[in-house]
Amino acid sequence: MIVFRLVAALLAALCAIGPVAAQAPDQRLNAMRVLGSHNSYRPELTEQTLAEQRRILGAESPGVEYGHPPIARQLDLGLRQVEFDPVADSFGGLFAAPYVGDAASFAAMRRPGAKVLHVPFVDRHSLCLTLNACFAEVAAWSRAHPGHTPITVLVNASDGQGDNPIMPQLMPFDAKALAAIDASARAIFGSARLITPDQVRGPWPTLREAVLHGGWPGLTAARGKVLLVLDTNDRVLDVYRHGHAALRGRAMFGTYPEGDAEAAILNIQNPVAEEERIRRAVAQGFIVRTRADSDTVEARRGDYRRFQAALRSGAQIISTDYYPGAPDPLHLGFTVRLP
Numbered sequence: 001m002i003v004f005r006l007v008a009a010l011l012a013a014l015c016a017i018g019p020v021a022a023q024a025p026d027q028r029l030n031a032m033r034v035l036g037s038h039n040s041y042r043p044e045l046t047e048q049t050l051a052e053q054r055r056i057l058g059a060e061s062p063g064v065e066y067g068h069p070p071i072a073r074q075l076d077l078g079l080r081q082v083e084f085d086p087v088a089d090s091f092g093g094l095f096a097a098p099y100v101g102d103a104a105s106f107a108a109m110r111r112p113g114a115k116v117l118h119v120p121f122v123d124r125h126s127l128c129l130t131l132n133a134c135f136a137e138v139a140a141w142s143r144a145h146p147g148h149t150p151i152t153v154l155v156n157a158s159d160g161q162g163d164n165p166i167m168p169q170l171m172p173f174d175a176k177a178l179a180a181i182d183a184s185a186r187a188i189f190g191s192a193r194l195i196t197p198d199q200v201r202g203p204w205p206t207l208r209e210a211v212l213h214g215g216w217p218g219l220t221a222a223r224g225k226v227l228l229v230l231d232t233n234d235r236v237l238d239v240y241r242h243g244h245a246a247l248r249g250r251a252m253f254g255t256y257p258e259g260d261a262e263a264a265i266l267n268i269q270n271p272v273a274e275e276e277r278i279r280r281a282v283a284q285g286f287i288v289r290t291r292a293d294s295d296t297v298e299a300r301r302g303d304y305r306r307f308q309a310a311l312r313s314g315a316q317i318i319s320t321d322y323y324p325g326a327p328d329p330l331h332l333g334f335t336v337r338l339p
Helices: 002-021 047-064 071-076 103-110 131-144 175-189 197-201 207-212 234-241 275-284 297-301 305-313
Strands: 034-037 081-084 151-155 226-230 265-267 287-291 317-320
Touching (some): 081 131, 197 207, 297 305
Parallel strands (some): 081 151
């Protein structure tokens, strides 16, 4: 009788803990919610550099009166999205002149490869002057923090003459320059540490179909990894997918229109104007990056409505210039925090 009671008690206990002991289903990557920095390579503004910027940029200065600590420090503060703005320099030396007085920077700028600058020759300060150096900083932090929440790296490639009147004419990104970015990414991060379009697409014929059917990896499997997103104009996006339908063999995702075969990650910057569009895209399975503030406008007004719209929309990546621990050169006291 005693044995029977012990067995019955054990069975009852096992039944009681069964639902708790069963492993909860792993959430997919598109269930994440992270904070990121905008123009992550722009260094902190000191009184001296702020005065210099205002003298050089004039009326354009107020929109870029922000800066960031080193890339590793941003990641230490909990950011899981960074953004770099490469400009093409396939032969090297194209943007080297302003750095002639700094031997190390001048040598780096003379080597072939994409450079990371906000406005070449005009807004020349950068935490990492080359895209390879920017990648290397993220990769070093990632290796030193195994198991971290996945990091999204926006590669905001600029070329041609943009809508900024002070932006010089830039060399176009061609197939060779884009292939070089892919090769650098694989070499610096290591293929095993990258989340790539091929991994997400799996058996589906297009990347879009894969994300609409839950193709994102689980968050557990994605820990310690990096996801690269080519964020650029339509011409460069077309060059990048040419010969790589649905981004087969590519290292980066791209910000393609949500109806395209290559669509997986969308960059919808204004959540106030497009909150419902973001909400629908997230519900479908896309990952959306949006912005909590822009051009210091919300920060100067103490206006959190754009950030609140971003939160309501469900966007998985929210970029800001004013995260906890960010420099505050204008002493505005504006800070964006995830709940």
